Structures are given as C-alpha cells and as structure tokens.
Amino acid sequence: MVTLRALALDDAEALTRIYSGASVRYTTGKPLPLDQAQEKIRTALARAAETPRAQWSWGILSADQVIGLIALRRRSPGMGTISYILRDDAWGNGYATAATQQAVAFAFSTAGLERLEAMHHPDNPASGRVLAKAGFTPTGTTDLTTDQGTVVPYETYAIQHRTS
Ligand SMILES: CC(C)(COP(=O)(O)OP(=O)(O)OC[C@H]1O[C@@H](n2cnc3c(N)ncnc32)[C@H](O)[C@@H]1OP(=O)(O)O)[C@@H](O)C(=O)NCCC(=O)NCCS
Numbered sequence: 001m002v003t004l005r006a007l008a009l010d011d012a013e014a015l016t017r018i019y020s021g022a023s024v025r026y027t028t029g030k031p032l033p034l035d036q037a038q039e040k041i042r043t044a045l046a047r048a049a050e051t052p053r054a055q056w057s058w059g060i061l062s063a064d065q066v067i068g069l070i071a072l073r074r075r076s077p078g079m080g081t082i083s084y085i086l087r088d089d090a091w092g093n094g095y096a097t098a099a100t101q102q103a104v105a106f107a108f109s110t111a112g113l114e115r116l117e118a119m120h121h122p123d124n125p126a127s128g129r130v131l132a133k134a135g136f137t138p139t140g141t142t143d144l145t146t147d148q149g150t151v152v153p154y155e156t157y158a159i160q161h162r163t164s
Contacts, residue, residue, distance in 0.1 A: 075117075084130075
C-alpha cells in the first residue's frame with residue numbers, strides 16, 4: 001500500500017505540500033518554504049552518511065507520490081524515536097499506520113533497537129490511533145513549551161522489541 005524510500009533533493013517540493021494545511025497544526029505550526037525543505041533534506045542526507053548511523057528519514061510513497069515523511073532517530077544505543085507527518089489530503093487511508101509498522105520493523109531488525117518512543121499533540125488523537133495500531137502503548141505525558149511560551153502536555157507512547 002505504501003512504501004518507504006530514502007529522501008532525495010528532488011523531494012523538496014513534495015515536502016512543502018506535506019508541511020502545510022492541517023498537517024502543521026499540531027506539529028511545527030507553520031508551513032515549510034521551499035528553501036527550508038531543501039535544507040531539511042540536505043540535513044537528512046548528511047545524517048544518513050554518519051557512522052554510526054543515528055537517523056533514517058524516509059519519504060512515504062503512495063502511487064509513486066511522496067505523500068509523507070517518517071523518521072527514526074537513535075537516541076541511545078538501544079532506544080529510538082519515531083515521528084511522521086502526512087499530506088492532509090492523504091489522511092484516513094491507513095497510510096501512516098502502514099508506514100509506522102514498516103519503520104518499527106526496520107528499527108527492531110536492521111537498526112537493532114530494543115525500545116521505541118513517540119509522542120503527539122493532545123488535540124491530535126488520530127496520531128494516537130496510528131501509534132496504538134502499530135503496537136505502541138501509552139506511557140503518560142510530557143510537557144513541551146511552544147514558541148509562544150504555552151506548555152502543552154504531549155501524549156507519550158512506547159513499544160518494546162519482543163523476540164518471542
Ligand atoms: C497523524 C497522521 C499522520 C494520520 O495519518 P493517517 O494516514 O490518516 O492515519 P491512519 O489512516 O493510518 O490512521 C488514522 C486513525 O485515526 C483515526 N482518527 C482520525 N481522526 C480522528 C479523531 N479526530 N479522533 C480519533 N481518531 C481519529 C482514524 O479513524 C484511524 O483509526 P482507525 O483505523 O482505528 O479507524 C496525520 O493526521 C498527520 O500527518 N498529522 C500531523 C503530524 C502529526 O501529528 N504527527 C504525529 C507526531 S510524530
């Protein structure tokens with residue numbers, strides 16, 4: 001249904017579409033201009049070349065179109081975090097869940113991680129459903145301070161690698 005592939009510089013325009021409208025309401029709060037999208041991809045490519053590798057950023061593809069972005073970051077030797085964002089016109093098709101399941105499988109196999117964590121804005125329950133459907137369980141909340149100084153209790157989740 002969806003496939004993940006490494007980002008390329010050509011994806012910058014698709015990224016500006018992903019980071020717009022409803023998709024940025026509970027994430028960055030603002031649209032992403034083309035130059036910042038290019039910079040974001042350059043950073044992702046540079047991080048992909050690091051040894052040991054601590055970050056994987058994939059484009060989420062549906063029908064050959066980049067409709068979202070998902071990233072895995074190693075935070076300590078055994079622990080990583082997952083984040084994702086999809087174009088608002090691609091929501092409601094199970095794409096984020098499918099992409100998260102693929103990233104989790106990669107994290108527990110190729111990346112050798114034991115535990116993954118993720119969080120979402122409290123007003124964005126769809127993201128909590130995505131995490132639950134991908135096998136995460138709620139662990140509580142963590143307070144994040146916005147650029148405007150407001151404290152928001154983000155909902156936190158985790159999943160542990162099960163070998164049996
Ligand atoms: C979260 C996001 C990725 C969802 O993508 P998606 O492809 O529509 O997700 P899926 O279709 O895989 O699953 C969505 C689930 O949420 C449910 N849902 C949708 N809106 C909802 C709402 N308002 N309240 C509760 N559940 C909701 C859907 O019914 C579905 O669950 P179901 O299969 O049990 O019916 C998308 O909303 C997004 O990009 N948001 C901004 C970025 C973000 O918040 N990222 C999370 C932080 S890392």
